[in-house]
Amino acid sequence: MAAPKVAFLLLNLISILPLLVSSFSPDRPTDRRILVVLDDLSLKSSHSLFFSSLKSRGFDLDFKLADDPAIAVKRYGQYMYDGLILLSPSTERFGGSLDVEGVLDFVDSGHDLIVSADANASDLIRNIAAECGVDFDEDPSAVIVDHSSYAVSETEGDHTLIAADDFIQSDVILGNKKIEATVLFKGIGHSLNPANSMVLKALSASPSSYSTNPSSKLSSQPPSLYGTAISLVSVVQARNAARIMISGSLDMFSNRLFRAGVQKSGSLNKYEKSGNEQFITELSKWIFHERGHLKAVNLRHNKVGESEEPSMYRINDDLEFSVEIFEWSGSSWVPHVSKDVQVQFYMMSPYVLKTLSTNGKGLYHTSFKVPDVYGVFQFKVEYQKLGYTSLSLSKQIPVRPFKHNEYERFITTAFPYYGASFSMMAGFFIFSGVYLYNK
Amino acid sequence: MGKSATTSDVHALFHSLRSAYAATANHLKIIDLYIVFAIVTAVIQVAYMAIVGSFPFNSFLSGVLSCVGTAVLAVSLRIQVNKDNKEFKDLPPERAFADFVLCNLVLHLVIMNFLG
Numbered sequence: 001m002a003a004p005k006v007a008f009l010l011l012n013l014i015s016i017l018p019l020l021v022s023s024f025s026p027d028r029p030t031d032r033r034i035l036v037v038l039d040d041l042s043l044k045s046s047h048s049l050f051f052s053s054l055k056s057r058g059f060d061l062d063f064k065l066a067d068d069p070a071i072a073v074k075r076y077g078q079y080m081y082d083g084l085i086l087l088s089p090s091t092e093r094f095g096g097s098l099d100v101e102g103v104l105d106f107v108d109s110g111h112d113l114i115v116s117a118d119a120n121a122s123d124l125i126r127n128i129a130a131e132c133g134v135d136f137d138e139d140p141s142a143v144i145v146d147h148s149s150y151a152v153s154e155t156e157g158d159h160t161l162i163a164a165d166d167f168i169q170s171d172v173i174l175g176n177k178k179i180e181a182t183v184l185f186k187g188i189g190h191s192l193n194p195a196n197s198m199v200l201k202a203l204s205a206s207p208s209s210y211s212t213n214p215s216s217k218l219s220s221q222p223p224s225l226y227g228t229a230i231s232l233v234s235v236v237q238a239r240n241a242a243r244i245m246i247s248g249s250l251d252m253f254s255n256r257l258f259r260a261g262v263q264k265s266g267s268l269n270k271y272e273k274s275g276n277e278q279f280i281t282e283l284s285k286w287i288f289h290e291r292g293h294l295k296a297v298n299l300r301h302n303k304v305g306e307s308e309e310p311s312m313y314r315i316n317d318d319l320e321f322s323v324e325i326f327e328w329s330g331s332s333w334v335p336h337v338s339k340d341v342q343v344q345f346y347m348m349s350p351y352v353l354k355t356l357s358t359n360g361k362g363l364y365h366t367s368f369k370v371p372d373v374y375g376v377f378q379f380k381v382e383y384q385k386l387g388y389t390s391l392s393l394s395k396q397i398p399v400r401p402f403k404h405n406e407y408e409r410f411i412t413t414a415f416p417y418y419g420a421s422f423s424m425m426a427g428f429f430i431f432s433g434v435y436l437y438n439k
Numbered sequence: 440m441g442k443s444a445t446t447s448d449v450h451a452l453f454h455s456l457r458s459a460y461a462a463t464a465n466h467l468k469i470i471d472l473y474i475v476f477a478i479v480t481a482v483i484q485v486a487y488m489a490i491v492g493s494f495p496f497n498s499f500l501s502g503v504l505s506c507v508g509t510a511v512l513a514v515s516l517r518i519q520v521n522k523d524n525k526e527f528k529d530l531p532p533e534r535a536f537a538d539f540v541l542c543n544l545v546l547h548l549v550i551m552n553f554l555g
Contacts, residue, residue, distance in 0.1 A: 414495040414555070416487050417502030420480050421550050424505045428543050431473045431513075435536070438466055 032082035032288070034059050035073060037098075039066040039088035043250075047087070050253045053281050057290070057330070059083070071096030073106050082111055083288060089118035089125050089250055100127050107132070110240045112287050118187045118250040119143045129190065133199040134234050134246045136190045137211045137225050144189040144230065144248070146209035151184055152263045158214045161186045163264040164232055165275070166204040172292040172387030173202065173235065175282035181275035182264050184257045187249025189230035198236055200386070202245070202283060205230035235283070241389040243287045252276055290330035292388045298324045299393055301379060304367060313370050313399045314406070322365035323356070323381060323393070335362025344380040345371070346394075374401045470517040474510050481506035501553040508546045512539055 034054065038044065044051065044063055051061055062081070064071050066088040073081055074097075084106055093099075107113050117125050117136060126136050143160050150159040163182040167174055183203060189211050192199050210226035212218060233252075236244040251257055258277040263270040285291055302309050304318040313319060321343055326333040341364050345352035351371040356364035376398045383391040410418070484502050493499055519527045519535035527535075 411495045411498065411555075413491055414498035416484060417495075417498040418554060420484050420502040421505045421547075421554055423480060424477065424509050424550075425547050427473065427476055428509065428547070431469070432540065435466060435469055438469060 181271035
C-alpha cells in the first residue's frame with residue numbers, strides 16, 4: 001500500500017528536477033551555489049561568522065571534506081556550482097574528481113574562487129595559486145614574520161601574528177567605508193610577477209616583514225621574500241570576469257581573529273575589533289560579483305536627426321553614439337555612473353576619441369563628425385578600471401566618400417577654369433567673324 | 440667692342456624679324472593673335488593651379504585643354520591657309536575653315552562635358 005504511494009511521490013519529485021537544474025543560469029546571478037572544501041570539519045564552527053555572512057547574502061554553501069570521494073564540480077559537462085572556496089591548505093589530493101586542472105577549468109569557465117593557504121601549505125594549493133599568478137615562498141616551513149608591525153598580544157611572542165593595514169586603494173574592491181582597524185594575519189606570504197597585469201595586491205605586508213622559519217636560525221642568505229614585495233592577500237580578475245582571491249592565512253577568516261582586538265606594535269591606536277571581518281566580507285562581496293561587475297548593452301549609433309542605424313556613413317556626416325552601462329548590485333542591475341568612458345572611431349588608429357557624457361541613468365552618449373577619410377571604421381569602447389570588469393565593445397561601420405552628385409554644383413575654386421573655357425568659346429566665335437569678314 | 444657688336448647684332452635680328460613679320464598677310468596675323476590669346480589664357484590657368492592646388496582636377500584639365508586645343512586647331516588652320524605652303528597648294532581655304540569649325544565644335548562639346 002505504501003510502496004505505490006512512495007513511487008508516485010518519487011515520480012512527482014523527478015518531474016521537478018528539470019526546473020531545479022534550469023533555476024540557475026549565468027544571466028541570473030542570484031541564488032548561487034558555492035562548494036566549500038574544508039580539510040577539517042571543525043572549520044564550520046570556528047569560521048562560522050564568515051560562512052554565515054555568505055549565507056545571509058543568499059549563497060547556498062555546500063560543505064565537503066577535502067578527501068570526500070563525492071566531490072565534483074562538474075557533472076555531465078555542466079557545472080553544479082557557481083563558486084568554489086578552498087579552505088584546505090594542507091590537503092595533498094582532493095577526493096573525488098577535483099584536481100588542479102579541474103579547479104583551473106572551473107575558473108576558466110568564468111566562475112569565482114577563494115583559495116586559502118597557511119603555514120605548511122601543500123603542493124596542491126601552491127600549484128593552484130601558481131597557476132593563478134601568485135608565487136608562494138618555496139620553503140614549506142616559512143611563515144611571515146614582522147618585528148616592527150606585529151600585533152601586540154600576551155600569548156604569541158614570535159611575531160608571526162602580524163598587523164597589516166596596507167590595503168589596495170579601491171572603493172570597488174574594498175567598499176566605500178574605509179577600513180579603520182588593522183587586519184590580523186598569521187600565515188605565509190607570496191609574491192606577484194610584476195609583468196602580470198591581472199593580479200593585484202589586496203593586502204601588502206609592511207616593509208619590515210620577511211618570510212622565514214621562526215624556529216630555526218636565520219641563514220646567512222637574505223630571505224627570498226621580504227618587504228613590500230610580499231603580498232598577504234591577492235586578487236585576480238581574469239579576462240573572462242572570473243575573480244580569484246588568494247590568501248596566505250586561514251586564521252584570517254576565523255571567528256577568533258574576527259572578534260579579536262588589535263594593537264599594532266609601535267602605534268598607540270588600540271582597536272576593539274580587528275578589521276578582519278570588514279576586510280574579508282567586503283572582499284568576498286567583490287569576489288562574488290556583488291560590486292564592480294559591469295555590462296554594456298545597446299550600443300547604438302545613428303545620423304543626427306534620424307533614429308535608425310544606417311548601414312554606411314559618408315565622410316563629413318554628423319553622427320550620434322550611445323551605449324548603456326549597468327553594474328550588478330547583488331540583486332539587480334543598477335546604472336553605472338562614471339565620467340571617463342570613452343569611444344574611439346578607429347581604423348588602424350583612432351581618428352576620433354571622445355569622452356562620453358552620461359545622463360545619470362546609465363546612458364552614455366556623444367556626437368561627432370565623421371572624419372574626412374573613407375574606409376571601414378569601428379566604434380570601440382575599451383573601458384578598464386581597477387576593480388571593474390573590463391568592457392571591450394566594437395561595432396564595424398563602413399564610411400564612403402562623396403558620390404559624384406554630392407559635391408556642390410559649381411565649385412568656387414574652379415571658377416577661373418569655367419571662365420577660361422567659356423572665354424575660349426567666345427574667342428572662337430569672335431575670331432570666326434573677324435576672319436571671315438576681313439577684307 | 441664685342442659687346443656693342445653683339446647688342447647691335449641682336450637689334451639687327453629683331454629689326455629683320457619684325458619687318459619680315461610685317462610682310463605677312465593680314466588674315467594670318469589675325470590667326471596669330473588668336474593663338475597668342477589661347478596660350479596666355481593657358482599659362483594663367485597653370486599659374487593659378489600652382490598657387491591654389493589641383494582640387495577639381497577635372498576642371499583644371501578641361502580649362503587648360505580647351506586653351507591648348509584651340510591653339511592647336513588655330514595653328515593647323517594657319518598651316519592650311521598659308522599660300523606659301525606648298526603641301527596644301529591644292530586645298531581650298533574654305534575647306535580648311537570648315538574643318539576648323541567642325542573640330543572646334545567637337546572640342547567644346549568635350550570640354551563642356553569634362554568641366555563638371
